[in-house]
Structures are given as C-alpha cells and as structure tokens.
Amino acid sequence: MEPVHYGVLAELDPPALVAAFAHAYEDYLMPLRFGDERLRLHVEAHDIVLEHSPLLRDAEGSFVGMAMLGVRGARGWIGGFGLATRHRGGGLSHGLCAEVIARARALGLGQLQLEVIDANARAIATYARAGFVSTRVLCSYRHDPAETVRGAEAELVELDIDGFPWSRSSATPAWQRERASVLRMPGLAAVACGDAASILSVTEASVSVQVLATDDEGAVDRLLGALASRYRDRPILMMNEPEGSPAERALARAGWTTFVRQREMVLALDG
Numbered sequence: 001m002e003p004v005h006y007g008v009l010a011e012l013d014p015p016a017l018v019a020a021f022a023h024a025y026e027d028y029l030m031p032l033r034f035g036d037e038r039l040r041l042h043v044e045a046h047d048i049v050l051e052h053s054p055l056l057r058d059a060e061g062s063f064v065g066m067a068m069l070g071v072r073g074a075r076g077w078i079g080g081f082g083l084a085t086r087h088r089g090g091g092l093s094h095g096l097c098a099e100v101i102a103r104a105r106a107l108g109l110g111q112l113q114l115e116v117i118d119a120n121a122r123a124i125a126t127y128a129r130a131g132f133v134s135t136r137v138l139c140s141y142r143h144d145p146a147e148t149v150r151g152a153e154a155e156l157v158e159l160d161i162d163g164f165p166w167s168r169s170s171a172t173p174a175w176q177r178e179r180a181s182v183l184r185m186p187g188l189a190a191v192a193c194g195d196a197a198s199i200l201s202v203t204e205a206s207v208s209v210q211v212l213a214t215d216d217e218g219a220v221d222r223l224l225g226a227l228a229s230r231y232r233d234r235p236i237l238m239m240n241e242p243e244g245s246p247a248e249r250a251l252a253r254a255g256w257t258t259f260v261r262q263r264e265m266v267l268a269l270d271g
Contacts (some may be wrong), residue, residue, distance in 0.1 A: 003086065004056055004057065004058055004059075004092065004095075005056075005057055005059075006051065006054050006055065006056055006057075006099055007054075007057060008051055008052065008053055008054065008055055008066035009050040009053040009054075009055050009057060009066055009068065010050040010051040010053070011249065012050075013056070014095055015036065015041075016034050016143075017039060017044065017050075018034060018035065018036055018039055019063070020063050020066050021034050021056070021066075021080060021141070022034070022084075023084040023085075024065060024066050024080065024081070024082030024083065024084070025082050026084070026085050027085055028082070030117060030260055031219045032254055033120040039223050041185075041186070042079065042080075042186070043068070043243070044179045044184060045176075045180075045184035045185065046079050046175065046176060046181055047070045047071055047072050047077075047082075047180060048068045048069065048070045048071045048079050048180075048227050049069055049070070049071050050068075052071070052107060053066065053067060053068045053069045053100075053103075053199070054066065054067045054069075054096060054099045054100050054101050054266045056083075056092070056095075056096055056099075058208075059089075060125065064083060064084055064087050064092065065082060065083035065084065065087060065092060065093070065096050066080065066081070066082065066096075067080065067081045067096055067097070067099070067100040068080035068081070069103060069104060070099055070140075070175065070183065070185070071107060071109065071215075072175075072178075072180060074108070074109055074110040074216065075109060075110070075111045075112075075113065075185065076104040076107070076109040076110065076112040076113070076137075076269075077112070077113050077114065077175045078100060078113070078114035079114075079215040080177070081096070081100070081123075083096070090193075093123075093126045093129050093132070094126060094129065097126055097127065097129075097130045097151075098130065100112075101130060101131075101269070102152045104269060105140060105269050109269055110268070110269055110270040111241055111258065111266060111267065111268055111269060111270075112132075112266070112267045112269055113129065113175065113264065113265065113267070114132065114173075114265055115138060115240065115262040115263065115265075116261055116262060116263050116265060117260060117261070117262050118137065118261040118262060118263050119155065119261075124263060124265075127265050127267075128265075130267065132265035132266060132267045133265060133266055133267070134263050134264070134265050135264050135265065135266050136243065136263075136264050137241050137242075137261055137262070137263060137264070138174050138240040138241065138242060138243070138261070138262045138263075138264055139240075139241055139242075139248055139251075139258055139259045139260075139261055139262075140237070140238065140239045140240060140241070140247075140258065140259055140261075141237070141238045141241065141251040141252075141256040141257065141258055141259070142233050142235055142236070142237050142256060142259050143224075143227075143228050143235065143236040143254075143256045143257070144257070145233060145235065146233050147228075147255065147256075147257075151215040154193050154222040154223070154225055154226040154229075155193065155226060156191040156192070156193055156223075156226045156227070156230060157187070157192045157193070158190070158191060159190035159191060159192050159197060161183075161188060161189075161190045161199065164178060164190050164197060164199060164211070165197050165213050166211070166213060167213075167216045167251070168195070168197065168213035168215070169211075169212065169213045169214060169215060169245075169246075169247070170215055170235050171241075171242050171245040171246070171247065172242070173211075173240075174241075174242070174264065176239065176240060177210055177211065177239070177240060178185075182199055182210045182211055185201040185208070185210055186201060186203060186234055187201050187202040187203050187213060188201060188202075188210075189190065189202055191223075191227075192223075192228075193219065193222050193223040193226045194216075194219045194222055195213075195214050195216045195219040196207070196212065196213070196214040196216065196219035196220050196222065196223040197212075197213045197214065198210075198211060198213065198223060198227070199211040200227075202231075204234075206230045206234050206235045206236070206237055207227070207234060207235070207236045207237070208236075208238070209227070209236065209238040212238070212241075214246070215246045216246070217246045217249060217250050217253075220246060220247055220250035221250050221253065221254060224251065224256070225252060225254070228254075238251060238256070240262065258260045
C-alpha cells in the first residue's frame with residue numbers, strides 16, 4: 001500500500017475542492033457533477049464542516065480520497081466519500097472510513113449516518129465492516145414533462161413558508177430534507193392542495209419537492225397531479241423519500257419514475 005497521510009478538506013481552495021469531489025466520484029454508479037456553486041450549496045445547506053472532513057493524500061501530496069462530515073447537534077452525516085480511481089480496491093477505503101469515524105467521535109457525536117446506492121455492494125460492505133447498520137431504503141422519483149399528468153384538475157394554493165405545517169408528515173426526513181437543509185435551498189415556494197402541503201425548490205431547470213407534509217395519501221395524489229400540471233415544462237424531482245411512507249406510495253401510484261434507491265445506514269458512536 002502506498003504511503004498516505006491525512007489532512008482536512010478545509011486546506012483546499014474552491015477549485016481544488018471541486019476537483020477532489022470529481023475524482024472521488026469518477027466512474028460512480030450515479031453521475032455526480034458538482035461545479036463550484038453547487039458544491040458550495042452542498043457544503044452550506046448540509047452543515048458539512050470542512051475543518052473536520054478528512055482529506056487523504058499520497059506521499060507527493062496528490063489527492064487519494066476524501067470524506068465530507070456534516071454535523072448537526074450530536075449527529076453526524078457523511079455527505080461525500082470516495083477515492084480516486086487508481087487508488088480503489090487496495091483497502092484504503094477502510095482506513096478512510098475509520099478516520100472519519102474517529103473525527104466524529106472526537107467531536108463528541110453520538111451517531112453517524114450516511115446514504116449509499118443500494119446497488120453499490122462494495123461500499124455497503126465497507127460501511128458494514130465499520131459497524132454501520134442499514135435502517136431503511138430511500139427512494140428518489142422523477143416526473144418528466146412528457147409523462148401523463150394525473151389529477152390535474154386539483155388547484156394549488158400558495159402558502160407562507162414561515163407558517164408551513166412541518167408536523168403534518170410522520171415520516172422522518174433524510175438529512176438533506178431536514179428543515180435545516182430545506183430552508184437553504186434556492187427558489188423556495190410553498191404550496192398546498194387540500195390537506196397536503198409542500199415546499200418546493202424551483203429553478204429554470206427543474207422543480208424539487210423538498211417537503212411533502214401530510215399522511216393523507218389521497219391528498220398527496222391530488223398535490224402531485226397539480227404540481228405536474230403546473231410545471232409541464234420541466235422535470236419534477238423528489239429525492240430520498242423513505243420507502244413505504246404515504247408520500248412514497250403515492251409517488252409510485254402516480255407513475256413517477258424511480259431513478260435511484262439508497263440505503264440509509266447508521267453507526268452508534270456513544271456505545
């Protein structure tokens with residue numbers, strides 16, 4: 001194994017951080033292309049602490065791997081993990097995983113969580129070896145403009161985000177869809193359709209359903225149809241919805257396309 005040493009991602013300027021992320025996710029199962037602005041949003045919205053996020057270099061100082069560590073209270077989240085292509089398969093991922101766990105423990109965190117693509121057996125095995133336990137499956141859905149719109153007769157009512165009914169949904173959100181992340185997303189708008197309320201991130205390229213607040217599946221059906229009717233000119237996405245939740249069942253029933261399934265895994269650090 002080549003000599004390696006650890007630093008932290010805070011040592012990198014923005015272009016170098018973008019390059020590190022690209023190297024870590026080169027040839028990944030799901031394409032991830034982050035420019036400077038998107039990576040900045042990823043770091044800020046998801047509370048990633050670059051000063052505590054391991055950076056792995058070789059003896060010449062070239063990039064080997066990295067792990068992004070997010071922190072919220074006593075919880076941690078790995079929001080990026082990977083090795084440069086030529087360093088994969090040699091066991092370095094186990095050391096990198098141990099390093100980010102050690103840094104989480106040093107911060108006094110009681111729990112560390114992550115998501116990994118369900119088809120990525122090698123990564124799942126790495127995390128399981130480190131003690132992570134699978135807790136649930138998170139499904140990401142997409143509705144494209146050419147697809148059939150169902151329930152289009154329903155109407156959307158605009159809401160004030162400050163008074164949004166967050167507690168209407170019983171499903172625990174994934175890290176990226178917790179309130180702390182949602183309120184930092186661009187182009188936020190809140191809408192309701194009957195008992196179902198949603199916070200959207202609306203851009204020229206797409207609409208992302210950040211929150212879907214209700215346990216009434218019929219209300220979700222109507223809201224999804226109304227969203228598809230309003231935004232016929234761009235794709236609508238809903239990322240990382242827990243499998244089996246009222247919203248996830250409604251998305252499947254409405255014919256939205258599942259484009260990735262992820263496994264949420266958790267490691268207890270206070271045991």
